[in-house]
Amino acid sequence: MLDYINIIFLETYKILFLLIPVLVAVAMIVWLDRRVWAFVQKRRGPNVVGPFGLLQSLADALKYLFKEIIIPSTSNKVIFILAPIITMTLALISWAVIPISDTYVLADINVGILYLFAVSSLGVYGIIMGGWASNSKYPFLGAIRSAAQMVSYEVSIGVIIINVLLCVGSLNLSDIVIAQKKIWFVIPLFPMFVIFFISALAETNRPPFDLPEAEAELVAGYQTEYSGMMYAMFWLGEYANILLMCAMGSILFLGGWLSPINIYPFTIIPGAIWLIFKILFLFILFALVKAIVPRYRYDQLMRLGWKIFLPLSLTWVVFTSSYLIYFDKLPNI
Amino acid sequence: MIAHSIFFYTFSLIAIISAIMVTVSKNTVHSVFFLILDFISISCLFIMIGAEFLGMIMLIVYVGAVAVLFLFVVMMLNVAQQKNQWFSSREISRHIPIGIIISMIIFFELIIVVGGWKYKPDLITAMSLTLNKDVSNTHSIGYVIYTDYIHIFQLSGMILLVAMIGAIVLTFIKNTEVKSQSYFNQISRERSDSVEMIEVEKNKGVKIDD
Numbered sequence: 001m002l003d004y005i006n007i008i009f010l011e012t013y014k015i016l017f018l019l020i021p022v023l024v025a026v027a028m029i030v031w032l033d034r035r036v037w038a039f040v041q042k043r044r045g046p047n048v049v050g051p052f053g054l055l056q057s058l059a060d061a062l063k064y065l066f067k068e069i070i071i072p073s074t075s076n077k078v079i080f081i082l083a084p085i086i087t088m089t090l091a092l093i094s095w096a097v098i099p100i101s102d103t104y105v106l107a108d109i110n111v112g113i114l115y116l117f118a119v120s121s122l123g124v125y126g127i128i129m130g131g132w133a134s135n136s137k138y139p140f141l142g143a144i145r146s147a148a149q150m151v152s153y154e155v156s157i158g159v160i161i162i163n164v165l166l167c168v169g170s171l172n173l174s175d176i177v178i179a180q181k182k183i184w185f186v187i188p189l190f191p192m193f194v195i196f197f198i199s200a201l202a203e204t205n206r207p208p209f210d211l212p213e214a215e216a217e218l219v220a221g222y223q224t225e226y227s228g229m230m231y232a233m234f235w236l237g238e239y240a241n242i243l244l245m246c247a248m249g250s251i252l253f254l255g256g257w258l259s260p261i262n263i264y265p266f267t268i269i270p271g272a273i274w275l276i277f278k279i280l281f282l283f284i285l286f287a288l289v290k291a292i293v294p295r296y297r298y299d300q301l302m303r304l305g306w307k308i309f310l311p312l313s314l315t316w317v318v319f320t321s322s323y324l325i326y327f328d329k330l331p332n333i
Numbered sequence: 334m335i336a337h338s339i340f341f342y343t344f345s346l347i348a349i350i351s352a353i354m355v356t357v358s359k360n361t362v363h364s365v366f367f368l369i370l371d372f373i374s375i376s377c378l379f380i381m382i383g384a385e386f387l388g389m390i391m392l393i394v395y396v397g398a399v400a401v402l403f404l405f406v407v408m409m410l411n412v413a414q415q416k417n418q419w420f421s422s423r424e425i426s427r428h429i430p431i432g433i434i435i436s437m438i439i440f441f442e443l444i445i446v447v448g449g450w451k452y453k454p455d456l457i458t459a460m461s462l463t464l465n466k467d468v469s470n471t472h473s474i475g476y477v478i479y480t481d482y483i484h485i486f487q488l489s490g491m492i493l494l495v496a497m498i499g500a501i502v503l504t505f506i507k508n509t510e511v512k513s514q515s516y517f518n519q520i521s522r523e524r525s526d527s528v529e530m531i532e533v534e535k536n537k538g539v540k541i542d543d
Contacts, residue, residue, distance in 0.1 A: 004336065079366070110469045114389035121397030125369070128401070132362065132408055144405070151401055158393075171386075171471055299514075 015096075018106055022095055026239045027057035032280075033239075033287045040291035064232035072134060072225050079133035084226065084233035087126030091240035094119040098247050099174045101257045101271035112173035113161060116248055117154075120203065123241060124150045127212065130234070131222035142221025146205060146212030149301060153202040156309040159317060160196045163189055164252050166320050169331030177256035179331070184255040192316055193253045195309050197285070200245040202305065204238065206286060208293040209301055242286060243279065250278035341381060348374040361407050369400045386471040 031046060031054060038045025046056035071077055097112040099105040109115060124147050131143020165171065167188070168179040186193045202209040213221035223234050250256060256278075257271030296304070324330045347370065354367040372395045379388035468476075478486050533539055 076360075076362075109385065111385045111389050111471060114386070114393065118389050118392035118397065121393055124397070124401055128404055129366075132404075140408075144408075147401055147405070151398060154397065303516075 014106060018095060018100075019092060022092065022240065022243070023236075026236055026243060027061065028054070029243060029283060030057045030060075030235075030239055032283065033290070036284055036287035037291045040288060061232060064229055067228035069228040069230055070225075072136070074135045075225065076133040076135065079129050080225075081230070083126050083130035083133060084230045084237070086129065087123065087237035088233045088240070090119055090123050090126065091237040091244065094244050095247075097173055098244075098251070099177060099256060100275060102174075104272070105174060108172065108174060111171045113165070113171050113176065113252075116173075116244075117158060117161060120157075120241070120244070121150075121154050126234075126237065127222050130226065134222070134225035136225055138219045138224045139222045142212045142218045142224070145218075145298065146222060149205070149209065149211065149305075150203055152302060152305040153199045153309075156195060156305060156313050157199045157203060159310065159313040160192050160199070161252070162317055163192050163313065163320050166317070166324060167331065173251055173256075177251055177258060180255040180258060181262070184253065184258075186253040186255075189253065189316075189320070192313065193249075195313055196249060196253065197282075199305075199309060200249060201286065201289060202301070204242045204245055206242065207290040208295050210295065211298055211301060214295060243283065246279045246282035246286065247275070249282050250275060254278045254282075337381070341378070344374045344377045344381070348378065362404070365400065365404050365407050368403070369396055372396045372400065384470055386469075386474055 034056070035045040035053070045053065047053040049055040049059045071080060094116055096106045097109060097115050099108070127146045127150075128143050131139040131141075131146070134140070164176065164185055167185060168176045170176065170179075201207075205212050212218070213223065218224075223231060226234060257275045259266040259269065259271075259274055351367040351370040351374065355364045355371065358364050358367060372391065376388040376391040376396075379385070379391060531539055
């Protein structure tokens with residue numbers, strides 16, 4: 001019995017050790033997003049609270065905490081409250097399988113990449129539930145748009161993952177990183193990296209694909225009826241998802257915790273730092289895209305997903321597998 | 334072992350209760366949510382017996398895609414209202430005999446499956462496959478599905494493809510009145526075939542005809 005209690009305490013400690021930095025990083029990244037956005041548009045962005053405005057997110061969080069939570073009287077209350085909780089939980093549980101460095105990973109499971117994919121495909125429920133339970137027109141329209149969008153872009157992400165898995169021969173995330181010791185997959189699979197990046201934008205409802213919350217048409221989409229801490233949870237979950245997509249991109253294509261060149265001055269920097277740099281690099285790209293590209297129309301979005309990305313990535317699967325077989329480079333299992 | 338059985342009973346309890354709630358709950362959307370909970374707990378059970386690949390695929394396919402479409406249909410068609418009218422109406426429904434027949438068939442199938450459990454030890458020894466404990470189950474599925482069972486696998490793929498094409502053919506209506514954008518025409522437009530200089534005569538104006 002004492003063993004079990006020990007294990008539970010140890011695991012809780014490990015989980016907190018991972019989750020608290022993730023939550024802090026999410027708060028910081030909201031600030032970074034707004035700063036990058038502002039710099040592209042020649043504004044200053046949030047720069048008042050704390051040094052360089054670093055504490056802006058903290059101030060925002062405090063504001064949300066003290067606001068009143070309003071639950072619409074015609075809403076379906078249980079599901080209405082459940083929706084932001086599900087979004088937040090799903091955004092955080094997927095961090096369990098991300099290998100932070102060569103030794104530190106919370107759960108080194110066999111099917112890590114499938115787990116990530118499954119959790120990110122569950123993310124659509126938070127949005128649908130929020131939109132439906134609000135019992136109002138704008139949230140419902142936003143939720144339906146968002147669900148259709150996420151389901152269609154998931155398909156191309158899945159096919160891209162198959163491309164990487166063909167080169168690795170394992171579903172374990174640490175194995176995927178180790179397989180990139182010779183060359184990062186971003187070089188041989190560059191077109192797939194581009195498609196993955198764009199699909200990740202669509203999957204996380206980021207601009208230019210932020211149709212679910214297009215403010216000119218739908219007020220705020222599925223978040224319209226939410227206020228206070230519940231709104232903040234949606235918002236935090238969204239940014240945690242973005243961070244997760246960046247982590248997934250850096251593990252699949254940019255070599256995770258590997259240093260760019262495997263020689264002396266680079267190798268003394270711990271792997272976790274490299275991973276953080278790669279995630280930040282991808283996130284700054286996300287933020288730049290938000291500032292630069294105008295929003296897509298809905299039919300253009302669907303066309304891009306189904307008629308361009310899906311055939312392209314499927315063709316690339318055929319190409320990759322025939323290359324690997326012809327040159328006899330299939331990974332040994 | 335204690336922890337294992339605690340988790341097993343928790344998940345199976347959730348699965349059974351949510352399966353009952355799917356049929357009992359009055360709100361149709363709630364039924365779909367309970368169905369999703371059922372899928373999730375069953376995939377947890379899959380993972381617990383060591384079939385993590387099947388569990389994850391179950392999550393991705395059923396929960397991530399199929400149940401979303403279910404939810405769409407239920408939310409859009411307003412099935413909830415229909416169901417409630419159905420329950421409150423006095424006349425006996427014509428659908429009940431069909432429902433009874435289908436549920437009887439499923440019930441007998443279940444009995445056959447559970448009865449087959451008795452012969453499980455014989456089946457394992459008679460199996461042509463050898464289970465290798467060192468290989469993870471993703472690999473063993475991969476070894477089997479593309480070698481021994483390739484024809485069945487391809488056949489099921491073909492059936493799904495035909496079903497998909499059939500569904501599209503049945504529901505597709507070409508609407509000629511809707512304006513749509515031809516991307517090819519739009520991109521291949523040149524200045525020479527879209528802009529034209531016209532000398533306008535005094536007091537005459539311009540007459541545009543296509």
